[in-house]
Structure formats: C-alpha cells, structure tokens
Amino acid sequence: MNKHIQELVSRYGNKVVENRRYLHAHPELSFQEEKTARWIRDALIKAGIPMLEGISGNSTVGYLKGERPGPSIGLRADIDALGLVEENKLPYKSITPGVMHGCGHDAHTAVLLAVAEILAAHRELIKGTVYFVFEQAEEFLPGGAVQLVKDGIMDKIDYMFAIHVDAENPVGTIDIEEGSRFAAVGTYDFKITGKGGHGGFPHTANNPLLPISHLISSLNLIPALKCDPLANCTITVSYLHCGIDGVANVIPEKAVMGGCVRALDTHLRDFMMSEVERLGRAVCAAYNCDIEVSTVYGYPAVVNNGNCVALMADAADELGITRLHVPPRLGAEDFSYFAEKKPSAIAWFGLADPSGTHEPTPHHSPKFYLSDEDGLPLALMYMLTVYCKACERFH
Numbered sequence: 283m284n285k286h287i288q289e290l291v292s293r294y295g296n297k298v299v300e301n302r303r304y305l306h307a308h309p310e311l312s313f314q315e316e317k318t319a320r321w322i323r324d325a326l327i328k329a330g331i332p333m334l335e336g337i338s339g340n341s342t343v344g345y346l347k348g349e350r351p352g353p354s355i356g357l358r359a360d361i362d363a364l365g366l367v368e369e370n371k372l373p374y375k376s377i378t379p380g381v382m383h384g385c386g387h388d389a390h391t392a393v394l395l396a397v398a399e400i401l402a403a404h405r406e407l408i409k410g411t412v413y414f415v416f417e418q419a420e421e422f423l424p425g426g427a428v429q430l431v432k433d434g435i436m437d438k439i440d441y442m443f444a445i446h447v448d449a450e451n452p453v454g455t456i457d458i459e460e461g462s463r464f465a466a467v468g469t470y471d472f473k474i475t476g477k478g479g480h481g482g483f484p485h486t487a488n489n490p491l492l493p494i495s496h497l498i499s500s501l502n503l504i505p506a507l508k509c510d511p512l513a514n515c516t517i518t519v520s521y522l523h524c525g526i527d528g529v530a531n532v533i534p535e536k537a538v539m540g541g542c543v544r545a546l547d548t549h550l551r552d553f554m555m556s557e558v559e560r561l562g563r564a565v566c567a568a569y570n571c572d573i574e575v576s577t578v579y580g581y582p583a584v585v586n587n588g589n590c591v592a593l594m595a596d597a598a599d600e601l602g603i604t605r606l607h608v609p610p611r612l613g614a615e616d617f618s619y620f621a622e623k624k625p626s627a628i629a630w631f632g633l634a635d636p637s638g639t640h641e642p643t644p645h646h647s648p649k650f651y652l653s654d655e656d657g658l659p660l661a662l663m664y665m666l667t668v669y670c671k672a673c674e675r676f677h
C-alpha cells in the first residue's frame with residue numbers, strides 16, 4: 283500500500299505545491315472566502331466529485347462513494363486566512379492587501395484537494411464513503427465547524443481526521459497525541475458604570491476604577507484557588523479603558539474591561555466563565571457600580587480519540603515520520619466541534635525547513651513560512667495513508 287501511495291503522489295507531481303502557492307497568493311479573511319470556495323468547487327467539479335447540498339456559507343463538502351462497503355470517513359481542511367501584512371519576500375507572496383495565510387490553511391486546502399483528486403482517479407482505494415470537508419472561518423468566532431455540524435455533516439461522518447501544519451517543527455515530524463490537545467476558550471466584557479465627579483470631591487462621585495482594580499487581581503485568583511491546581515487553565519485581562527489621558531482632576535463615570543478564559547477541559551472553561559461573571563457582578567455590587575456583562579463561549583477543547591490517534595500514529599510510523607511528544611497547548615481549534623460528535627483526531631504536521639536555511643516561524647506571524655516543497659508531498663502521502671488505514675480498520 284505504501285509503495286502504491288508513494289507512486290500516486292509522485293505521479294500527482296508538483297501540483298499540491300502549485301495549488302498551495304496559488305492559494306497563498308490569494309488569501310481571504312474568515313467568512314469572506316468566496317473566491318477560495320469557488321476555486322475549490324470548480325476543482326471538485328473538474329475531478330467529477332459531487333458536493334453535499336445544504337452546506338452553509340463558503341464551506342464545501344465533496345464526497346465519493348466506493349464500490350466496497352466501509353466506513354464514512356471525513357477529512358477536514360480549513361480555508362481561511364488572517365488579517366496580517368505579509369513580510370516574506372516570496373514569488374507567491376499575498377497579493378491581497380492586509381490579508382495573509384499566516385496559519386497554513388492554504389496548505390491544508392491544497393493537500394485535501396490533492397487527496398480528493400487522487401481518490402477520484404483511484405476509486406478502488408475507497409471503501410464506504412469519504413467526505414472532503416473544506417471549512418470556512420476556522421480563525422474567527424463562532425468558526426465554520428459549528429455550522430457544518432448544524433448542517434448535519436456529522437450525522438453522515440463516522441470518523442473525522444485532519445492535520446494542521448506546524449511551522450515550528452521540521453518536515454518529518456508529527457505531534458499526534460490522545461486526549462485534550464487544545465483549550466476551550468471564552469471571552470468576557472464588563473461595562474461598568476459608576477458616577478463621575480470632581481477629583482476634589484470623591485465623596486460625591488463613585489469611581490468605576492475601584493471595582494476594576496479589585497477585579498484584575500481577584501479574577502486571577504479563579505485559576506489559582508478555585509480550580510484544581512493540576513488542571514490547565516488561565517484567565518487574561520486583555521483590555522481596560524477608562525478616563526481621558528492627562529485629565530487628572532475628573533473622576534470618570536464609565537469603565538470597560540475584558541479578556542479571555544482558557545482551559546483544557548470544556549466543563550472547567552464553563553465553570554470559570556460563570557465565576558468570572560459572578561465575581562464581576564459581586565465586586566461591582568460591593569462598590570455600588572452597575573455592570574453589564576457580555577460573555578462568549580468559544581470553541582470547546584479539542585479531545586483526540588484514542589483509536590483515531592493510534593491509527594494516525596501508525597500511519598506516521600509507516601512513513602518514517604518522527605513522533606514528537608508535545609504537551610497540550612492552550613491555543614484553540616474549532617475541529618473540537620467535530621470531535622465532540624464522533625471519534626476524531628487532529629495531528630500537527632511539521633513543515634518547518636529541515637535544512638535550517640529558513641528559521642522556524644510562529645503561527646499568525648507576518649513572516650510565517652512553510653517548507654512546502656519538502657513537506658507537502660509528504661503531508662499528501664500521510665493523509666492518503668491515514669485514509670487507507672481508516673478503511674482497513676473501521677467498518
């Protein structure tokens with residue numbers, strides 16, 4: 283099987299790199315991926331791959347049925363880019379002002395399209411049904427995955443797999459682990475109203491900065507004292523606006539503060555969010571200020587299924603890809619919505635330059651760089667291997 287897949291990938295040639303570079307040059311922001319979606323749909327039509335009806339927005343789900351019975355496997359790529367000004371000097375640099383594929387979703391899209399095109403030409407490899415899920419807006423709440431779930435794709439799909447490229451680890455490495463891998467996130471926003479007044483007459487006013495100064499320290503006591511010390515969680519105060527710069531003798535009337543909550547466990551995130559709200563209200567009441575609370579419960583934690591992880595790990599071993607054992611991260615990924623419904627797993631697939639000529643770059647950086655010529659054919663081979671293994675192992 284390995285040799286056959288290798289041959290299919292080499293016959294596919296450089297197209298996966300060319301497609302990734304085309305997408306890289308033409309990035310679109312989350313929920314605005316109209317041209318990218320059209321490009322994907324045109325390619326699927328050309329390859330003779332039908333698409334599911336009733337999929338919302340710029341997401342697209344192609345599918346192929348095999349002649350042999352088997353499982354319904356979903357393979358997922360996200361398609362959106364970020365609001366960044368690219369600083370790389372590359373021939374395929376972004377030509378859309380202020381927008382850049384700075385997380386590698388261009389690579390995900392190119393690899394998944396290549397898998398789809400190869401399977402369309404080699405249907406003998408398909409057992410059951412394979413779904414190619416091109417998801418809009420992974421980067422921007424509420425994310426594209428939650429709508430795909432509402433559109434019913436997880437009623438059809440039994441197992442979902444994905445890779446996310448990793449610009450910090452070299453080609454030939456992978457991070458695939460069982461359990462909680464990415465955080466559940468939430469945001470809060472407090473609008474606090476006191477009573478404005480003269481600095482010389484504080485007793486006639488009610489400064490909203492007083493509850494805020496208290497809240498900044500007490501919010502941070504939630505992870506420290508209200509959560510299991512062995513749990514992984516954090517609260518950030520990210521913004522605070524009050525008063526006018528340099529106006530020293532006026533007590534302000536209003537203040538705004540907010541930030542985010544992250545935990546590796548979705549229930550813990552929910553608990554922390556309710557504590558943040560409770561504390562905000564209680565502290566403002568203590569200082570006799572009014573408070574308006576807005577909260578957003580974002581993506582749940584990504585929990586990788588053990589059987590899916592074992593399969594993805596075996597596929598990596600078969601291709602000689604080194605498994606890194608990276609601790610979970612408090613970043614977020616809306617792949618979690620699929621994994622909540624059916625056994626699923628997502629791996630981080632090394633795409634930093636193995637020769638060291640290009641320094642590894644962080645994700646969401648204007649210098650974000652992928653060693654695509656080395657890494658994308660391997661990523662393609664990997665996803666095909668994962669798919670074929672899933673057909674062997676799952677029914």
Ligand SMILES: [Zn+2]
Nearest residue numbers: 385421645646
């Ligand atoms: Zn990202």
Ligand SMILES: [Zn+2]
Nearest residue numbers: 385386387446
């Ligand atoms: Zn991403």
